[in-house]
Amino acid sequence: MSDEPAKIILGDTAISAIERTPGRRWFARSKDRHRVLTQCENCGAQLTGNYCAQCGQAAVDYRRSFRHVVADVLESFLNWDSKFFTTIALLILKPWRLTNEFLAGKRVRYVNPLRLYLLASILFFFAVNYGAKDLRLQPGKLSPKDRAELEADLKKGDLPPAAREQLEALLLESPSPSEHGTKMGLFIATLFSNLPYMMLCCIPLFAFVLKILYIRRHIFYIDHLIYALHIHTFAYVGIMLIVLATIGLNRTAQGPIAGWIIALLWIAFVVQIFLSIRRVYRQGWFISTFKFFFGGFVYLIVLVVALAVTFFVTIALP
Secondary structure (H helix, E strand, C coil), X not given: CCCCHHHHHHCCCCCCHHHCCCCCCCCCCCCCCCCCCCECCCCCCECCCCECCCCCCECCCCCCCHHHHHHHHHHHHXXXXXXXXXXXXXXXXXXXXXXXXXXXXXXXXXXXXXXXHHHHHHHHHHHHHHHCCCCCCCCCCCCXXXXXXXXXXXXXXXXXXXXXXXXXXXXXHCCCCCHHHHHHHHHHHHHHHHHHHHHHHHXXXXXXXXXXXXXXXXXXXXXXXXXXXXXXXXXXXXHHHHHHHHHHHHHHCCCHHHHHHHHHHHHHHHHHHHHHHHXXXXXXXXXXXXXXXXXXXXXXXXXXXXXXXXXXXHHHCC
16 A cells, blocks of 8 residues: 555645646637746756756746636636546445545545545534534524514504514513523534534544554555545545435335335445445455444444543533
């Protein structure tokens, strides 16, 4: 496996659109002429390619038309867009192949693992916070300002009896939130907002669990970390897709058929994770099965401990 930690984690940096060298383009313009650089403008070394061999600066002339810069930005975006969808498709269908390709050095065609994880994490925990908003303790549906306005309206003497009854019923349906309920709701909201940081800290721990499980394979820790990023990203994307499919099936095909389809999706989700472990680490079925369940149990303990620490940290925060 590869031994390039810095390049694997922080590499694959998207080249700035403005630093793209002239060549074959989707938005070709035959009339645009550029000053050909023969020496590096930074260190003065002789140029032999698109980048300086001494300092690494791009051999590009920044004094060019705005139209050219806009075309470069569009081209850069479309290229990244193609790379992103290629990575996502491979992540969902064959997550083990994405890891193996990346560790084999084929990194240009795929999105960097850390960036991919951060993007999936943002979407996943945004969906979690949105879906769990009803679980937070919110005793009152009315804000204090709205409640004060309604109470002021009730004190008016010219209020019709029917309107007065409606306002009184609305106030009864939405009792004034207690101080305890308000603090509990704030605590739960803070706890949910800390979950992304907790999971980001758990990924190196998961890679450490893999390092212990495969200690005799002499695999670099950074390779375990790459797999940990990919498999967590797969978990986030897979869970979101299954939840969306569940919502859609419950609305369109209620009954046992929808239940079976949802169950098959979850089974396929778990099978994909198991196959990824077996095909990334290339061990037999029995050993892979044992390490899948044992490693999963150990990581579950890690998650429980991390959740407890996050709980107490949330309490300790002002």
